[in-house]
Amino acid sequence: MAEKGTLDNVQSKKSRPIYAFLTAAAVFCGLVWSVTNVSFDSTYHISMSQRLLTGDKMFLEMWEPHQTSAFLSAGLMWLYETLFHTTTGIVLYLQVCGILIRGAVAVLFYRTLRTELEKPMAYGMALLFFMISPKDLALPEFSNMQLWYSALLFCCLYAYLQRGNRFLLAAAGFWLCLAVLAYPSCLLLYPGIIGLLACLSENRRADILIFTAVCAGFGAAMGGYFLFTLGPHTLVQCIRGMLALEPSHTVGISRKLFAYLKDAVRVVPVYLTAGLLSFCLSRFLQAASSVTAEESKESAGQKRLQLWLLCSAGIFLAGFFLNILSAENRAAYGLIFLFVIVLGLRNKSALTGERKKLYLCLSVIGGLEFLAALLLSNLPLLSSVPYGLLAATAAMLPIERSFHSHRAKKAGRVCFVCFVMLLAFRCVYVRTPLTGRGQICSVLSDLSMVRVGPAWGIISNEEGVCIERDSYPQWKEWIRPGDKVWIIGDPANTLGYLYEDVEVAGPSTISTPSYSSSLPEYWRLNPDKYPPDVIVAESYLGQPAYELQNNAWLQSWLEEEYRPELIVDGTYWKFYFKKAR
Numbered sequence: 001m002a003e004k005g006t007l008d009n010v011q012s013k014k015s016r017p018i019y020a021f022l023t024a025a026a027v028f029c030g031l032v033w034s035v036t037n038v039s040f041d042s043t044y045h046i047s048m049s050q051r052l053l054t055g056d057k058m059f060l061e062m063w064e065p066h067q068t069s070a071f072l073s074a075g076l077m078w079l080y081e082t083l084f085h086t087t088t089g090i091v092l093y094l095q096v097c098g099i100l101i102r103g104a105v106a107v108l109f110y111r112t113l114r115t116e117l118e119k120p121m122a123y124g125m126a127l128l129f130f131m132i133s134p135k136d137l138a139l140p141e142f143s144n145m146q147l148w149y150s151a152l153l154f155c156c157l158y159a160y161l162q163r164g165n166r167f168l169l170a171a172a173g174f175w176l177c178l179a180v181l182a183y184p185s186c187l188l189l190y191p192g193i194i195g196l197l198a199c200l201s202e203n204r205r206a207d208i209l210i211f212t213a214v215c216a217g218f219g220a221a222m223g224g225y226f227l228f229t230l231g232p233h234t235l236v237q238c239i240r241g242m243l244a245l246e247p248s249h250t251v252g253i254s255r256k257l258f259a260y261l262k263d264a265v266r267v268v269p270v271y272l273t274a275g276l277l278s279f280c281l282s283r284f285l286q287a288a289s290s291v292t293a294e295e296s297k298e299s300a301g302q303k304r305l306q307l308w309l310l311c312s313a314g315i316f317l318a319g320f321f322l323n324i325l326s327a328e329n330r331a332a333y334g335l336i337f338l339f340v341i342v343l344g345l346r347n348k349s350a351l352t353g354e355r356k357k358l359y360l361c362l363s364v365i366g367g368l369e370f371l372a373a374l375l376l377s378n379l380p381l382l383s384s385v386p387y388g389l390l391a392a393t394a395a396m397l398p399i400e401r402s403f404h405s406h407r408a409k410k411a412g413r414v415c416f417v418c419f420v421m422l423l424a425f426r427c428v429y430v431r432t433p434l435t436g437r438g439q440i441c442s443v444l445s446d447l448s449m450v451r452v453g454p455a456w457g458i459i460s461n462e463e464g465v466c467i468e469r470d471s472y473p474q475w476k477e478w479i480r481p482g483d484k485v486w487i488i489g490d491p492a493n494t495l496g497y498l499y500e501d502v503e504v505a506g507p508s509t510i511s512t513p514s515y516s517s518s519l520p521e522y523w524r525l526n527p528d529k530y531p532p533d534v535i536v537a538e539s540y541l542g543q544p545a546y547e548l549q550n551n552a553w554l555q556s557w558l559e560e561e562y563r564p565e566l567i568v569d570g571t572y573w574k575f576y577f578k579k580a581r
Contacts, residue, residue, distance in 0.1 A: 019123065022420060026130055029427040030099040033138040035459045037432040038091060040511035043495040045141040046091060046454070047509040049073035050498055053081075060230055061526055063242040063507035068181040069142035076140065087498040092457035094139040101140060105148045106130040112155040115162065116354040121400065124416055125393040131423045134373075134386040136330055136432055142182050147389055149179035150189070150369050154390060157193065158361050160207075161200055169207055173214030181222075185376035190215060192364045200357055237525060244518035245507055260374065263381035270335060274319070278311040285311070306408045309399075312339070313415040317422060324426045334385030336419070337392040341367075344395025347402045359394045366391025434464025434493075454498040467493070467572050474570040475499040479534060480581075488515065488554070489538030490547035496536060496573075505532035515554040531562060535576040542569035 048062070049070040056062050064070075073094060080093050110126035117125075129151065134143040153175040160168035176193065179186040194208055201207045226235055286307055316336050323332040344363070351359050370388030373379060396416075403409045431447075434455065448465040450458045453472040479485060479500045486506035487494050494509040506529075507522040523530035535558070538545040548554060558564070564576040 015120070018417075022123075022127060022417070025421065025424045026127060029131065029424050030103065030138075032427050033133075033136075034095045034099050035092065035457060037136050037138060038095070038434055038455060038458050038460065039135070039137065039432045040491045040493055041135060042091070042137055042139055042141065043493050044509055044511040045070070045073060045139065046077075046094065047494040047497040047504075049077055050087075051504050051509060053077055054503070056504060057229075059226060059235060059238045059242075061529070063238065063245060063522060064510055065242065065246050065508075066142045066183075066510075068184065069145055071181065072140045072145060087454045088452075089454070089456040090498065091139075091455045091495075095458075096138075098137070098139040098141075098144060101148060102130060102133075102138075102144065105151050108155055109151050112158055113358070116358060117397075120413065121396065124413075125396055127420060128393055128396075129389060131420060131427075132386055132389050134331075134383075134389075136430075143387070145182035146179055146186060146369065146372075146387065149175045149182055150186070150365050150390060153179060153189070153193075154361055154365050157196070158358065161357065161361075164202075166207075166210060169210055170214050173211045174218070177215055177218040180219075183372060183376065185372040186369065188368045188372045188375070189365060192368045196361055196364055200360070234525070237521075241507070241518065241521045241525070244521070245514055245516070246510070247514055256374070260381045267335060267338075267382070270319075271339070274312060274315045278308055278315050281315070282307040282311040302404055306403055306405070309343070309402065310408070310411050310415065313412075317415065317418050320419070320422055321425075324422065324429055327430050329382070330430070330432075331383040331386060333423070334382040337385050337388065340395045340399065341388065341391050343402075344391075344398045347398035350398050350401035355397055359397050362390045362394030366394060431461065434458070434460040434467065454495055468495075470571045471496065471573060472499055474573065475536075478568060478570075478575050479536075483533040484529060484531075485534050485536060486532040487536045488513070488548060489545055490551075492538065503529075505529045515551050515557075517553060519557075531578050533578055535562065535564070537574045537576065538572070539569070539574040540572060542574065544574055 044064075045066070048064045048067060051062060051064075052058065052067070052070045052074045058067050076094060076097050077090060080090055081087065106126045106129050109129055110122050113122035113125055129147075132147075134147065135141075137144060140148075153172050156168045156172035156175060159165070160172060172193070176186070176189055179189065193211060197207045197211060198204050230238070282304065286304065316339065320333055320336060323329060341363075344359075348356075348359060366388045369390065370384060373384040373387035374381075377384065400409065400412065403412050434450075446461050447459055448462050450456055450460065450465050450468045453468055455468050475496055476499065479502060481501040483500070483502045484505035485497065485502045486504070487496055487509075488506070490513065491511045492509075492513055494511065497504055497509065507519065537548055539548075558576065562576065562578065564578060565580040566575075566577040568575040568577070
């Protein structure tokens with residue numbers, strides 16, 4: 001025993017530089033994320049949260065499909081605006097808060113895993129959790145919140161199964177409720193948790209009742225509040241109106257399934273090619289390599305499988321590196337996650353005891369999170385895979401058991417470190433710009449910093465920085481405090497709602513709006529929002545955006561119904577004033 005303890009201490013000392021290096025890489029990535037990657041989805045969530053903070057009523061005046069997720073950012077923004085009495089720099093503040101929250105959840109995730117796992121495995125799983133954000137965003141928006149609350153749900157649930165403290169079970173129910181607020185389809189997690197309690201809990205009946213009571217109480221309180229304040233008839237009308245204006249999030253199940261099937265068909269050739277290359281490479285290496293005494297004890301099948309797995313990892317890592325260089329398809333690592341999850345399922349029989357319990361809890365929660373994203377979002381298949389992050393971390397447990405020799409385990413850990421370093425490289429090399437386009441390469445000569453307005457301190461491409469630099473003073477010149485403002489564009493950058501103390505006069509601040517005959521229903525239900533004092537349309541040097549020009553309903557409504565008395569051309573915006581000023 002003394003020799004084993006001495007050996008563990010020696011191995012721990014040898015591993016310290018590796019832990020320090022990986023932790024430093026994660027901290028560096030956190031710093032980079034804090035000042036970059038502000039997309040139109042980010043500005044949507046921030047303006048939606050500001051709208052809630054300024055008093056707009058949920059469901060009645062706010063028709064954003066993700067409005068129930070605004071509570072966390074709204075609370076953080078209230079603190080900032082109370083302390084500093086401005087919105088200048090508030091985007092950077094939210095980004096930093098998001099990274100700190102993600103880091104705190106990762107630490108708690110590590111501490112929970114560490115109760116049963118050795119340090120390398122627990123650290124690796126927590127590190128992977130920190131390095132992944134479904135949309136590559138730092139701020140506390142709905143996709144990140146969905147992952148954070150599901151991780152907290154797992155931590156409380158697993159701690160309860162270990163200790164039997166009912167407070168932890170109630171806390172798990174609370175985190176599930178917050179996950180549902182972040183993304184309503186996370187309600188799918190409820191039957192999964194009930195199933196886990198039925199299989200793993202010693203007091204299954206009482207535990208299921210307690211967990212259900214917490215969730216039902218929270219849901220009844222929220223539903224009762226809206227029914228009481230709005231009335232059932234008005235609430236139903238508002239929800240119908242909101243869904244009518246969000247066609248991208250209300251696609252039928254059959255169309256979704258067909259789209260996901262097409263996505264799956266596209267990735268099958270990738271897996272077949274990678275598998276064939278791995279098979280050929282593993283056979284070549286097996287013929288060329290020498291066999292150690294340790295490996296000679298293994299069966300031929302085990303050795304072939306281990307070598308094929310390592311070759312597959314190398315092929316996928318090489319492909320991921322090329323994908324990063326191309327700056328296309330930001331969720332391409334979803335291919336690796338799917339491969340890892342399937343591989344974990346194949347080897348799950350190697351797990352016993354607490355490891356099996358850990359695997360079941362993480363896989364069920366992560367798998368249902370993935371299904372929740374597929375059900376409600378408008379994302380393609382691969383872009384939805386990161387929502388199943390917990391299932392990907394769980395797969396590391398059975399995969400490790402498939403490596404029998406010390407050399408194979410060491411090679412597997414090297415592959416994992418390489419994957420983490422590729423994620424870090426991707427964090428530095430690829431950016432999501434303020435201009436609303438897809439991700440771009442980080443060319444230093446094309447990067448600049450915003451020095452005015454809410455986005456102060458954010459680093460983006462020169463075009464995005466110029467938009468903020470020129471738009472902020474023009475808004476200050478033409479928009480007055482208290483104006484009812486409606487920003488239109490496709491996609492729409494709605495950060496302008498924070499340039500001045502204004503009231504949002506449109507139904508939604510979403511970055512992918514639709515403009516149709518369903519829109520006047522909003523103003524019928526909210527007559528105090530109509531007509532907007534100012535409509536601000538995306539344009540360039542007086543030329544409206546192509547999508548706006550070709551929207552027949554919108555152009556007809558502007559000319560025949562709204563009838564502005566004054567039109568002013570800004571650099572990036574066209575201002576329509578209901579009354580001349």
